[in-house]
Amino acid sequence: MNPYVEKAKSMNLPPLPWTHKALGEELYCQLATQLGYFNPKAEQRDYRPALDASLFAHLIGKASKPATKE
Amino acid sequence: MAATPKNYNANQIVLGPCDVWVNTALPAASSRIVLASNGTPDDATNTNVIHLGLTEAGVTFEYTPEIQDFTSDELTAPHLSRLISESARITGNFLQVFNWSLLEKMTVGGTKNVDTNTSTGYEELTFGGLSTISTFPVALIGKDISGTDQYWVIHLYKTYNKAGFSFTVTRRDQSKAPFEFMGLAITSRAAGDQIGNFWHMGAANAA
Numbered sequence: 001m002n003p004y005v006e007k008a009k010s011m012n013l014p015p016l017p018w019t020h021k022a023l024g025e026e027l028y029c030q031l032a033t034q035l036g037y038f039n040p041k042a043e044q045r046d047y048r049p050a051l052d053a054s055l056f057a058h059l060i061g062k063a064s065k066p067a068t069k070e
Numbered sequence: 071m072a073a074t075p076k077n078y079n080a081n082q083i084v085l086g087p088c089d090v091w092v093n094t095a096l097p098a099a100s101s102r103i104v105l106a107s108n109g110t111p112d113d114a115t116n117t118n119v120i121h122l123g124l125t126e127a128g129v130t131f132e133y134t135p136e137i138q139d140f141t142s143d144e145l146t147a148p149h150l151s152r153l154i155s156e157s158a159r160i161t162g163n164f165l166q167v168f169n170w171s172l173l174e175k176m177t178v179g180g181t182k183n184v185d186t187n188t189s190t191g192y193e194e195l196t197f198g199g200l201s202t203i204s205t206f207p208v209a210l211i212g213k214d215i216s217g218t219d220q221y222w223v224i225h226l227y228k229t230y231n232k233a234g235f236s237f238t239v240t241r242r243d244q245s246k247a248p249f250e251f252m253g254l255a256i257t258s259r260a261a262g263d264q265i266g267n268f269w270h271m272g273a274a275n276a277a
Contacts (some may be wrong), residue, residue: 002100002254003263017117018095036099038227047205047228052095052115 088212090122
């Protein structure tokens with residue numbers, strides 16, 4: 001099993017689309033880092049592509065326990 | 071002693087046409103872009119994607135490794151080789167130069183302005199004065215030659231258009247402008263998956 005999918009099960013995933021505009025900088029960076037996309041803090045500030053959520057789409061709105069902030 | 075089978079397989083040939091998609095969504099680690107049944111990027115996750123449209127003569131993908139060979143005084147041939155650098159790019163000439171969303175991406179320092187007023191509206195691209203460059207993912211998608219509804223994808227995670235933007239206006243020929251999407255590394259992704267991927271749908275395609 002993909003470790004990021006396992007991690008996503010305990011997160012309160014936001015609805016689509018996962019764009020920077022829809023999520024805001026803080027939530028965008030949190031999802032990008034914790035779900036294995038990339039670390040936005042290590043990239044130039046205008047590189048904020050939409051995050052392809054298809055791997056986690058079945059988990060959106062189905063957190064098994066309250067989301068934790070790391 | 072048995073014979074070794076030859077690998078003649080027409081289904082392992084790539085034949086166009088294909089489509090270039092600019093500003094796709096970024097797939098997670100160990101994941102790939104999701105396609106709709108017609109081979110276009112899934113619109114639920116690729117909400118900002120731009121189709122490059124028509125090209126003059128198709129698209130070229132190029133992966134170029136730079137190999138450093140190490141030699142010694144004692145041996146006549148190199149005894150060690152290392153990958154020093156690698157570059158990946160998608161190039162061609164696009165025809166639809168009258169697309170302002172595309173132009174904003176093509177001119178790395180350009181900004182699109184739109185006024186949707188039906189009588190005084192306009193589309194505009196301003197440029198000059200920005201030192202940062204616009205980067206975005208680019209996907210090249212084509213249909214599998216096997217005839218099934220399966221597709222192959224070359225996906226560069228972070229690119230910019232190194233060719234800038236230039237086109238000639240002439241009575242004799244249609245507008246066209248070169249593009250060169252240069253793949254950059256995303257250093258926070260796992261080594262081996264920092265620039266992009268090349269994959270096809272379906273089961274493993276024989277040997």
